[in-house]
Every structure is written in C-alpha cells, then in structure tokens.
Amino acid sequence: MTGSEVSPSFRLAYVPGVTPAKWVRIWNERLPDVPLTLVAVSAAEAFDVLRGGGADAGFVRLPVDRTDLSAIPLYTETTVVMIPKDHVVTAADEVSAEDLADEIVLHPLDDTLDWEHRPGRPANERPATTADAVELVAAGVGVLVVPQSLARLHHRRDLTYRPVSDAPASRIALSWPQEETTDLVEDFIGIVRGRTVNSSRGRRPSPAPAQPKGKHPDTGGARRKPAAGTSAGKSPRSGAGAKGGKRGKPRRRS
Structure with a gap:
C-alpha cells in the first residue's frame, strides 16, 4: 500500500479539563470511515504537539501564537x-x-x-x-x-x-497548524461550530448524476409516450373520426 492509499485518520489533542466526548460522537456519526484518536496533552505541551505533527488539531487554552497556528476561541471558563x-x-x-x-x-x-x-x-x-x-x-x-x-x-x-469574582479567566480554543488546514480539519471545525452535515462549509453529500439531454427526470430517462388512442399534442377528448369543428344539431324537417 502506497502512502497515497493509506486510510485517513484524525488525531485530536485536548488539555486537562476539556471533555471532547460530544464532538467525538458527532464525528463518528458523520465520518464513520475515518477513525478519530484522542491525544491527552498538558496545557504546556499542547502547542508543540500540534507543531510537531502529533495531532491534526487540538483543544487548547489561550493565548495561542498566531504566527504558525490558527485558533477559534470557543468558551470562557469560570x-x-x-x-x-x-x-x-x-x-x-x-x-x-x-x-x-x-x-x-x-x-x-x-x-x-x-x-x-x-x-x-x-x-x-x-x-x-x-x-x-x-x-x-x-x-x-x-x-x-x-x-x-x-x-x-x-x-x-x-x-x-x-x-472567584475578580480572578482572571481561562479560555478554551480549537487550534491547528495554519499550513495543515486539511479537509478533515475543516470537517471538525464544522462540527465544533455546530454546522449541519449539509452546510456550505461542511462535507457535502455526493451530487446526483446529471440527466442526459432529451431525457425526462421523472421517467427514468425516457420521454412519456402519449396515451393509447391519442396523438401527441392533441387532446384525448377529440373524436377519432371527427373532421374538425363541433358536431352541429340535426336540421328539423319541414
């Protein structure tokens, strides 16, 4: 198996205090063919793990060095x-x-x-x-x-x-290397942000195949045939032997 044929996977780092279970569940529902592996890291080592390729993305504590890492702030803790x-x-x-x-x-x-x-x-x-x-x-x-x-x-x-009312707060963010914003990272961003599976930024379902020209989409690709006893373009109410015009009333004999 070559490198290009290796099955995709996603590694998610998280610092102590973060519970990623909800997002992991949604990932498994939407992308059951892509296994997600959790990587527990300390707050101090989280950024080195991301930079070193030990995880594709991670839940970290702000601040984040935006020089080479992207981050989406998620929530602030008490x-x-x-x-x-x-x-x-x-x-x-x-x-x-x-x-x-x-x-x-x-x-x-x-x-x-x-x-x-x-x-x-x-x-x-x-x-x-x-x-x-x-x-x-x-x-x-x-x-x-x-x-x-x-x-x-x-x-x-x-x-x-x-x-503690006047203590500094800690903020949690999703972070990943800027140069590694892959399709799977975009998928996970969509999950964290609450996008639906059919949203414009999420993974889209496969498009329906295009219909060949001259085919009718409601009949499996074939044009509908006119009903028996009728001609195309003519009303089925027309008499089969009528010569045009309406049939007149019979004349009264004198």
Whole structure:
C-alpha cells in the first residue's frame, strides 16, 4: 500500500479539563470511515504537539501564537477556589481575591491562569502539578485557584469550590497548524461550530448524476409516450373520426 492509499485518520489533542466526548460522537456519526484518536496533552505541551505533527488539531487554552497556528476561541471558563468542605470560605456563594488575602494560595508549575497580582500568600514551594496542589489542599496546607473544569476533574469528596469574582479567566480554543488546514480539519471545525452535515462549509453529500439531454427526470430517462388512442399534442377528448369543428344539431324537417 502506497502512502497515497493509506486510510485517513484524525488525531485530536485536548488539555486537562476539556471533555471532547460530544464532538467525538458527532464525528463518528458523520465520518464513520475515518477513525478519530484522542491525544491527552498538558496545557504546556499542547502547542508543540500540534507543531510537531502529533495531532491534526487540538483543544487548547489561550493565548495561542498566531504566527504558525490558527485558533477559534470557543468558551470562557469560570475561575474557582478549591477549599476543604469545612473551610470558612464555604459560607459565601462567591468570593473575591481580597477574601483570600490571608490564605496560602498554591501556585503549581502547570498553572493556566494569567495573574497580574496573585492573591494570598505564596507557599514555600510550588507544587509540580495541579494534581499535587489538590492533594495539599486536602491536607489543609493551602487553597488553589483554578478553572472550574480542573476543579471538577480533580473532584474529591472532602473538597469543594467557590467562584472567584475578580480572578482572571481561562479560555478554551480549537487550534491547528495554519499550513495543515486539511479537509478533515475543516470537517471538525464544522462540527465544533455546530454546522449541519449539509452546510456550505461542511462535507457535502455526493451530487446526483446529471440527466442526459432529451431525457425526462421523472421517467427514468425516457420521454412519456402519449396515451393509447391519442396523438401527441392533441387532446384525448377529440373524436377519432371527427373532421374538425363541433358536431352541429340535426336540421328539423319541414
């Protein structure tokens, strides 16, 4: 089998917190002959995976370097603070960064939030990962501010979270290499944007074959024959032996 005959496939990268199941299901319904492979990547390595050909497209966290990558922003996440269930912060429905001023706010090395001024007090050491930071929160060492999807991903029965009103937000985007905007990438863009299967930018169904000239489309390609006992172009009401004109009334005899 030559390279040009290799069966097509699609590799989709995604960062922690993103759940691509809905889009994968639609892909499998529309393109059952093209297998989709999921590639789990960290937020930090996602762009190198795309540039290196490890995935055709990926769900990433903004910002994206538009020099060589394209991106379509999809949604913005709520930012929350993860805390033990018995923490004083749980008394409020929402908190501000100022409310965390006296807390040790953990700052993992894989943090995805772009802070101008981080709230609270820093820990002596930065946890290597968000998962490590969650373990420290459970141990009562500090609190952790993360996008809500990561709080859900690292859910624990002894922890909860509250929205932080003035924290920076994290945005999710679909990204892919600009020079590799293939037909399959366009198909996936259409799915993510909610286009129908027959939309002008989506994959179109095969067109119906053209009808040969002189063929009637409703009769399988053959012209309809005139009904028995009639001539083409003449009304079937005309009498077979009529000489033209209407038959007159018989004359009364004198």
